[in-house]
Amino acid sequence: MLNGSIYTYLSVFHAIAEQKSIAGAARKLETTSPSVSKSLKLLENYFGVSLVNRTTRRLELTEAGLYLLHNTQKPMSELEHTLERVKNFGQDISGIIRITTARYAYLTILKPYIGEFHHAYPDIQLEISVDNGMVDILKDSFDLGIRFEDRIDEHVIARQLLPSLTQGVFASKHYIHHYGKPKSPHDLKNHKLIGFRFATANRISPFFLQENGHKITVDMPVSLIVNDIDVAMDAIRQGTGIGRLFLINLLQEVDADQFIPILKPYWMKYPPVYLYYLKASKNSKRIQIFIEFIMGKMKQYAMQNL
Structure with missing residues (x-):
């Protein structure tokens, strides 16, 4: 030997x-x-x-x-x-960064800054997978993930990107003209909901509101089921029903004033949004460059909009 x-x-x-x-x-x-x-x-x-x-x-x-x-x-x-x-692998500022993110996070956190990051670091390729369901970044070979705090595995490193998000309830002027505007959650049983179902789920995502400091579940007829925010926005615009949207996503729409808020005192707040990654990624220079880039952008965004 x-x-x-x-x-x-x-x-x-x-x-x-x-x-x-x-x-x-x-x-x-x-x-x-x-x-x-x-x-x-x-x-x-x-x-x-x-x-x-x-x-x-x-x-x-x-x-x-x-x-x-x-x-x-x-x-x-x-x-x-x-x-x-x-x-020298971890020190390279070239190569692929695989990111999994929910749709709402992509629209606000990634979409506005992809071009700027590419011009600053042309040798780094971003591979972005938009998925509203649960994703295991280790099992599915992702470098980074962006999700609500309560949907993150405890065995990863997580850094807050955005504070608690408010989910509003909206309808179009056309819908309100035909069906009226609900005054309380109890009125919603006489209205139509644009339901949201995650691609990995077997049921429509529950419709939650807050009343007297308590979370309540609203049951109401469903006119349309979608699994994408853009489709939900289109349905609201066309008067298909009442829909739920995060305010940060609506802020980016040029016709945001056409979305009429409903039951604002009852709107729900959701947990903060986090960027999370495996501990081994701490040694990758390109991943750390992206993390610091997007953290800086979200700090500016929060100061200006939240």
Whole structure:
């Protein structure tokens, strides 16, 4: 059994073959001649054959030594390159960052800044997956995720991007003209809801409001079921029913004033929004660059809008 790393002893052997002397190999490797001789001896003992013929004037490789040199030069070179690449892997500011995010978060947190980030770091590729359901970033091979605080695995690192978000209830002028405007949650049983169902769920997401400091569930007829915020907005615009929207998403719409707020005193607040990532990502320079970039943007956004 060869003691130590075979890679280390093969490196010594290659230096001996290149320098054609023990002393030359020692100088190249910045070590001592006895150390080089010992490494060569261990390698020969491992294979059970002589790799070098030593004379008083010169050093030559045996047939076995020539065979070993010829068949390990390319693999050793590739291995050295790979080891160096892995060593510097975390320091690269190039490569792919895979991000999973819910739709509401994409619209506010990522969409406005994708172009700016690309121009600042053109060698970093963002791969963005929009999914309103639960996502395991380790299992699904994502680098980062953006979700509500209560939907994050406790085993990841999480940093708050936005404070608690308010979900408003809206209808169009056309809808209110035809069906009237509800005055209390109890009136909603006579109205139509634009239901929201996550792609991974089997049922419509419950409609929650707050009344006297308590969360209440509202049951009402459903006119349309969607799984996308943009589709919900279109349905509200066209008077299909009453819909729920986060205020931060509505702020970006040019026709935001066409969405009539309903039952504002009863609106729900949801947990803060967090960016989360695996502990190993702390060592990746490109991921940390993106994290600091988006954290800075959200700090500015919160100061201006929240």
